[in-house]
Structures are given as C-alpha cells and as structure tokens.
Amino acid sequence: MVKTNFLVIGSGVAGLTYAIKIAQRFPEKNVLIVTKSDEQESNTKYAQGGVAVVLDLEEDSFQKHIQDTLVAGDGLCDAAVVEMVIKEGPKRLKELMLWGANFDSNASGKLDLGIEGGHSEYRVVHHKDITGFEIERALLQQVHTLPNVTVLSYHFALDLITEHHLNVPKSKTISCYGAYVMDQKTGAILTIKADRTVLASGGIGRVYGHTTNPIIATGDGIAMAYRAKAEIKDMEFVQFHPTALYTHKEGSSFLISEAVRGLGGILRNKNGHRFMPDYDKRAELASRDIVSQSIDNELKKSGDTHVFLDCTHLDIAVFKNHFPNIYQECLNHNIAIEKDWIPVVPASHYLCGGIVVDKNGKTSVANLFACGECSQTGLHGANRLASNSLLEALVYAHNIFEYHAAHPAVSLYTAIPDWNDEGTSIPKEYVLIQHNLVRLQALMRDYVGIVRSNSRLTKAVRHLDLIYNEVEELYRSVKINTELCELRNMVNVAHLIIGQSLQRKHNKGGYYNVDNVQTDKDSLIKELL
Incomplete structure (x- = not known):
C-alpha cells in the first residue's frame, strides 16, 4: 500500500501544472505523479502550434476569441466556460513564463503572435514549432525543484479504485480512493491510496493507428473513468488534423502544423488545383473539421492517398526560422519545401469529448478530477479551435488546484485489497x-x-x-x-x-x-x- 495526498495520473501540461501548484501550496503534503512512459513523453511534448491567448487588445479582444471558439464548436460549446477559459488565458500564460517557458518575440521585443485556422486575429503564442516541448521542459524543471513531488515513470495506471473493489455495501455514490498501478519494469502492482486523484492522461489517437499522437495515447484515463462509471460525453467528436506528413508507413504521423497554413501554405490536389476555396471562403484557414472533410472528399473523388501542401512560394528564410523542426523532418523524407510540395493526409489528432467535468474539474465520481484532453469541459463543443487545448489544460489545472486549496480532502480510513490476479498465467505468446x-x-x-x-x-x-x-x-x-x-x-x-x-x-x-x-x-x- 502506497499512500499519498494527491495522485496525478499523467505528466503533460495539465498534470504537471496542477502538481506544481498544489505542491507549492501544501509543502507538508505529498504529490505523486504516475506516468506510463518517460516523464516528458506526452501529447504536450508534440504540440507544435502554441497557446491561443488574447494579448494585443488594440487589434484583438476577448470577445473575438470567444466568438471564434463558439463558431468552431458549432453551437455545442458551453458559452460560460468559453468566456472563463479565454479571460483566464493571459494570467496562466504569465505563470508559464515566470516558470521559465520561453516564447518567440518579434523585432520590437513583444511576443510574436501567430494565426491558425479558425482564428480571426494573430493570437497564438509559440516557441518555434516545438511549443509543447518547451512548455514540458519548463514544467518538469519546476517539478524537480519540489521535494514533496515524486514522479513514477514507467508506471501504468490499471484501474481507479472505487467501491467496486472494496468489501462494502453498494452505494448510490461512487468515490475514487486511488488507483492500481503497475511498475512496468518489474511487473509489480502497487495499490495507491489517495485523498484526491486527478486524471490528466491525454488523448486517444492510437485507437485509429494513423495519428499525430505519440504511441502512449491509448485513452487510458477515459477508459478507467468509464469503467468506474464516470459520465463520458461527446466521444464522437474526434478531431482529425488535416495535414499530417504522408508516408507509406503505418503508425504515428509527423504533424505539419496548422501555423504553416497560417503563414500562407496552400493545399493542392495532384493536378495542382487549389481546392479549399471550393469548400469554404476562408480556404486553408477554415476550421479543422472543414479542411479535413474537404481533403477526405478530394481523396474519395480521386482515389488518391494524399494531397499536397505547397509552400514553395513562401520566404524560405522565414519558414526555416518559424518551423525548423518541420523543415528538417521534410528533408529527412527528401522533401525540400522551397521546391517540393509536402504530401499530407488527415490523421487522428485530438478528442473534443471525454470525462465530463464542471468548472472545478470535478467528475461525477467523488474525489476524482480530470483536466486536459481526457476531459470534456464544454470549451471545444463539436470541434476544437486550434491552440485552445494547451490553454484549456492550463486553466483547468489551475481551477482544480484552487478548489483543492479551498476544500481540503478528508482522508477516510478504508481497507483496500491488493490487486488480485489469482488463476492467471503468463501468456506464452503475444x-x-x-x-x-x-x-x-x-x-x-x-x-x-x-x-x-x-x-x-x-x-x-x-x-x-x-x-x-x-x-x-x-x-x-x-x-x-x-x-x-x-x-x-x-x-x-x-x-x-x-x-x-x-x-x-x-x-x-x-x-x-x-x-x-x-x-x-x-x-x-x-x-x-
């Protein structure tokens, strides 16, 4: 039996942000982070575009960002949540920067703001084309300064512990008491008892095979919450990123950032026809659902396996400065973007639904909270606006922290049985x-x-x-x-x-x-x- 005050499952931006804040607020209490791979491996690490935040109030406004989000969400956003998240954005970005996250600046020394599909103004704060990697670096650096935070890498959360696992009478109220976690290096299964459990376990991209997500994105948190009888909603809204680099190999696909189209990249079919204006007046800057559906239709009409992103007309120096990682990855596939079109195809990218939470990140299961991609907050509605996901993770991690700071958990004495694998055997083949x-x-x-x-x-x-x-x-x-x-x-x-x-x-x-x-x-x- 391992006991902790706060159990965090996942080590992306949502989980780490919460862990830092709760550990700083309660230095006498223990925070345990469980992550099934290396501590820096998460969907956050691969986020290229950036964080959508309203900073230039002369050109932009909260209302414009709110409206863009509502339009992308196609009538299914929670308007109050949208307003709350967007207005909190500047504060949460400032905290990130105080923790050491670096973002690109322009010639005047101000933050260099990008634009992506569905946005009406330049408001995406970024670090080259590896924004998520930079945020993850800064957050982990902060985590390692906190003596009351323990990170268990290569530990896989198997199931949330609820009344189902306990020898207690059935109750209408379901509570979470922690989780069963497997040490992947030894095979030992830990029984972790926690006063509060936060799921920040990321997305589901690998369910589709072709995905921009890392191999670890298997929907573990959502599946555990589902088995624990938590409310799950809007799972039909799987967002496909329109432009993943097309290769002949199956598995994780390299993402060609939305910001490349923001810079002026043009989508063409094999005959060179620029097809996006045929579908939407915003052309390449239409929201992701429109662009993905349009590409899918082009492929169905032609029988082709991919379309092309044409950047040959762009200033190559500007491109390489903004997207050095993308430029190099294309070169690795013998694609010189100054003269070659980039073959692209939609790939599973982001889940807009998930575990239903309120504004404090509370799920329908007592003592269980969720934030990040595994949660359904009402921000995204039927379709996520580009670069709103890191913003959402930061805001909801903060909201959960504030709730926990104001409402201390009562540690209940509960006898929890160890994991039972009696009658099972080691598989002879996989x-x-x-x-x-x-x-x-x-x-x-x-x-x-x-x-x-x-x-x-x-x-x-x-x-x-x-x-x-x-x-x-x-x-x-x-x-x-x-x-x-x-x-x-x-x-x-x-x-x-x-x-x-x-x-x-x-x-x-x-x-x-x-x-x-x-x-x-x-x-x-x-x-x-």
Whole structure:
C-alpha cells in the first residue's frame, strides 16, 4: 500500500501544472505523479502550434476569441466556460513564463503572435514549432525543484479504485480512493491510496493507428473513468488534423502544423488545383473539421492517398526560422519545401469529448478530477479551435488546484485489497494482442473515420463485439501486461466513440454522417460525396 495526498495520473501540461501548484501550496503534503512512459513523453511534448491567448487588445479582444471558439464548436460549446477559459488565458500564460517557458518575440521585443485556422486575429503564442516541448521542459524543471513531488515513470495506471473493489455495501455514490498501478519494469502492482486523484492522461489517437499522437495515447484515463462509471460525453467528436506528413508507413504521423497554413501554405490536389476555396471562403484557414472533410472528399473523388501542401512560394528564410523542426523532418523524407510540395493526409489528432467535468474539474465520481484532453469541459463543443487545448489544460489545472486549496480532502480510513490476479498465467505468446490491435485500428479507420454512415457504424458495433470478447477473455486468463491493458482501454474507447456516434442525429463540427439530418454547413460536402 502506497499512500499519498494527491495522485496525478499523467505528466503533460495539465498534470504537471496542477502538481506544481498544489505542491507549492501544501509543502507538508505529498504529490505523486504516475506516468506510463518517460516523464516528458506526452501529447504536450508534440504540440507544435502554441497557446491561443488574447494579448494585443488594440487589434484583438476577448470577445473575438470567444466568438471564434463558439463558431468552431458549432453551437455545442458551453458559452460560460468559453468566456472563463479565454479571460483566464493571459494570467496562466504569465505563470508559464515566470516558470521559465520561453516564447518567440518579434523585432520590437513583444511576443510574436501567430494565426491558425479558425482564428480571426494573430493570437497564438509559440516557441518555434516545438511549443509543447518547451512548455514540458519548463514544467518538469519546476517539478524537480519540489521535494514533496515524486514522479513514477514507467508506471501504468490499471484501474481507479472505487467501491467496486472494496468489501462494502453498494452505494448510490461512487468515490475514487486511488488507483492500481503497475511498475512496468518489474511487473509489480502497487495499490495507491489517495485523498484526491486527478486524471490528466491525454488523448486517444492510437485507437485509429494513423495519428499525430505519440504511441502512449491509448485513452487510458477515459477508459478507467468509464469503467468506474464516470459520465463520458461527446466521444464522437474526434478531431482529425488535416495535414499530417504522408508516408507509406503505418503508425504515428509527423504533424505539419496548422501555423504553416497560417503563414500562407496552400493545399493542392495532384493536378495542382487549389481546392479549399471550393469548400469554404476562408480556404486553408477554415476550421479543422472543414479542411479535413474537404481533403477526405478530394481523396474519395480521386482515389488518391494524399494531397499536397505547397509552400514553395513562401520566404524560405522565414519558414526555416518559424518551423525548423518541420523543415528538417521534410528533408529527412527528401522533401525540400522551397521546391517540393509536402504530401499530407488527415490523421487522428485530438478528442473534443471525454470525462465530463464542471468548472472545478470535478467528475461525477467523488474525489476524482480530470483536466486536459481526457476531459470534456464544454470549451471545444463539436470541434476544437486550434491552440485552445494547451490553454484549456492550463486553466483547468489551475481551477482544480484552487478548489483543492479551498476544500481540503478528508482522508477516510478504508481497507483496500491488493490487486488480485489469482488463476492467471503468463501468456506464452503475444500474437493475439497485436492481431486484435491491428483489427481494431483498421476498424476505426475504415468504419468510424472522418466521414461516417449509419451502415458502417452498425457494422462496426458487430466487429467490435468480436474483438471485445477476445480481449476480455485474454484479460481474465493471463497475467496483465501493458500492451494488453492498452488494447483493452482502446476497445473501451472505441465502444464509446461508436455508440455516441450512433446517438448523434445531426452533423456538428468535426462529426459528419452522410445519413444525418442535413444542415446548411453540410450541403456542399454532401453534394460532392
């Protein structure tokens, strides 16, 4: 039994921000961060674009940012949450900078503000094209100065501990008492008892195989919360980034930042036709759902595997200064952007739904809080506005901290049993895990992709049931390992995405079903399908 005051699952911007603040506020209490890979490996690390914050009140305004967010969210945003997050943005950015995060400045010494799809003004604060990496660096540096924070790297959270695991009478109220966590190096399973548990476990990109997310993005936090009976919402709104670098290899894809189109990059088909003006008057700067759906339609019409991002007309010196990492990665694939078009294709990028939380990050399970991509706050609605995700993570990590500072947890004495794997055996082969992973990812790409239909979704339910039964049988009979648990979590996430997709009868934001009730926004794409 390991006891801690505050358990944080995840080491991205959301989890680290909360951990720093709560540890500084309560130096006499313990904060335990559990992360399943290296401490710096998270979706945050790969965030290229930046943090959307209103700073120039002469050119920009909170109201403009609010309106851009509401438009992108297509009527499903919580307006009060949108206002709260955006108005808090400058304060949270200032804290990041005080903690040592560096952002690019212009010739006048002010922060260099970029623009991305869906934004009406220049307001994206960035550090080259590795903004997330820089933020992660600064936050980890702060964490390591705090003696009451412990980071357990390569520890995999298996399940949240609730009444389900305890020898207590059933109750209408479900509470979280901590988590079972596996040391991936030794296989030992820790029982961690916590007064407060914060899920900051990131996204679900690997469910689709082709993704801009790192390999660790398997929806673990959402799956654990789902099994703990927490409310989960808006899982149908999977945002596909329009421009991932196309290669012939499967797996994680390199992201070509939205900011490249903000700088003037143009999308073309193989014949050189600039097609985005055919779909939206904002052309390449339309919101991600429009651009992704438009590319998907171009590929369906042509049978091609990818389209192209043309940057050959841009100032190469400016491009290399803004996007050195992108420029080098393209060179690694024999693409010289000053003369070659960049082959791109949409890839799974961000989940707008997740574990439902209130403004304080509280879930429907007592003593369980969530922030970052695993949460559903109401900010994004049906489609996330570019660079609003780091902003949301910073604001909600702060809100959870403030709530915990004002409402100290009461440590309840509860006897928690150790993990029980009696009757299981070490698997003799892992081929079934890999086989079912490939089946699941192909199913999600082919049946639950950018453009969906009732027929494909219904078929997906049947196919997923077969995978689910096989995975659950494996889970019950063998000693667990990370790959099996990740697969089980991804199956849970797939079930939520498919089920909530079937429940949605109107197309909104990033969700498009050809059989749904028509809206004005859909009409052009529907005509061309």
